[in-house]
Amino acid sequence: MYQRNNQNNMRGVVISTGYKSGTMSHSGYNPYQQRTPTVVPASSFNPRADAEVLRKAMKGFGTDEKAIINVLSKRSNAQRLQIAVEFKTLYGKDLIKDLKSELSGNFENLVVAMMTPLPEFYAKELHDAMSGLGTDEDVLIEVLCTMSNNEIRVIRQAYHSMYHKPLESDLKGDTAGTFKRLMVSLCNACRDESTIVNPQSAQADAQALLRAGELRFGTDESTFNMVLCQRNYGQLQLIFQEYARITGHDIEQAIKNEFSGDAEDGFLAVIRSIKNQAAFFAKQLNKSMKGLGTNDRQLIRLVVTRCEVDMVEVKREYQAKFGESLADAIKGDTSGHYKKCLLALIGEPAS
Structure with a gap:
């Protein structure tokens, strides 16, 4: 379990999920940009009471998806992990396994993502992007081109613990040329993070x-x-x-x-993230939903990871850039409890 201190422009995460403790923090990441989350820790948090609500929602015939959304979308990632510990203590059962057995499709995928410790979630996304035939360079760019040194180090640690290989070695094996050198440099996590300018x-x-x-x-x-x-x-x-x-x-x-291809995309991501990170992520969200079909994995990743960081700014940039609200875009591209849970995470009503 790890704990998070979440203030408007600060997030600190202490991790101890089977690998050496580390800290994943957005504090000081880019002091020039405002960062306002839509999901913050519940002030009157009672993990035992939440565990009981979730157990009741899944017990017997049928599932009360509304109750599940109401609890999980209004708790920080750290609090959800505390609920999982309490659930196992009370009932001797794994909360994620119970949720998976009750839910299905993209709603299940979204809830599992919400219940996964953030460094492990990023590590799995990176690993899956490089597994099998081909590489999903968009995932590598979205993560490595926008992260602080500390975030990358914690993800590297989680990656090594989960897959018993250094992240850098997998990046080298799955990328080439200028893009490979960019990924390796960013993975090294040695950017100057002072505020001194010359x-x-x-x-x-x-x-x-x-x-x-x-x-x-x-x-x-x-x-x-x-x-x-x-x-x-x-x-x-x-x-x-x-x-x-x-x-x-x-x-x-x-x-x-x-430049062209992945190298062009990577360098542009670094530049755009530094100029206006919320606008960068708004564009990524639009990309996940535009055209035929929806890239649900990308949509889930973006909503789950940004809702505790800067989703208020991302929503504002989305509206300004694309002429419709992020909520309306999600309503047009998703349905059912999956849609309701996404909307809850971005702080919007489902109706």
């Missing part, structure tokens, strides 16, 4: 990026990798501003001109 250094880095890309034949990928993976967020904001000043166009345009 305008002169920003000018020098902007000039170096220009020389490495648009002013030469071919591209010196290593310079882009070094700057984007090492500099702190405030410094990178200055570098982006300086690059736009000396070239007359955004750094994103340079990335599109110089």
Whole structure:
């Protein structure tokens, strides 16, 4: 079980789920962006009472899905894990197994995700993205290009404990070229996370990026990798501003001109996450629902992981960028208890 202290712009998680304790915290991750969750710890929390409600909801003929949603969507991930411990203590049964036996489809997948310790959840998503034929690079980008050093270290620890292999070795085996070097650099989790900025250094880095890309034949990928993976967020904001000043166009345009495929997507994700992380995740949510069909795994991952971080800002960016509310998009693409639970997690009524 791990415990979380959740304040508007701060999240701390202490983990002890079969591997060495670590801390997964969003505090100080990007001090330039507001972060307001839609799911916060219940103030009058009673895990025993919650366990009893869940047991009653699953006992006998039929399942009271409304009661399950009402409890789990209004508790933090840490509190849900405490409920699971209490459930086992009271009834000698595994809460997740009981939930899986009572639920089905995407609603079951959503609830299981909600009940999984966050580092283990991320580790499994990364592992599954690299398992079998092909690689889901979008998952690697979404996680590694947006995380703080500490978050990556805790996920690495969980990954090694669960799969008995270093995350870095699997990344190396499943990626190639510039994209592989980007993933390995980010997995190394050694970004400067101070708030110290230096305008002169920003000018020098902007000039170096220009020389490495648009002013030469071919591209010196290593310079882009070094700057984007090492500099702190405030410094990178200055570098982006300086690059736009000396070239007359955004750094994103340079990335599109110089790179393609997964490397382009990865570098753009780093830049966009630093500029406006909520807007980045709003775009990912839209991507999970637009077109024919829904990428339910991506939708579940985004809602479950962002609802305790910055979902208020993500919803605002979604409305501004796509002209409809995130709630309406979810209502149009999902149904039943799955829809109701997603809406509850983003702080919206189901009606």
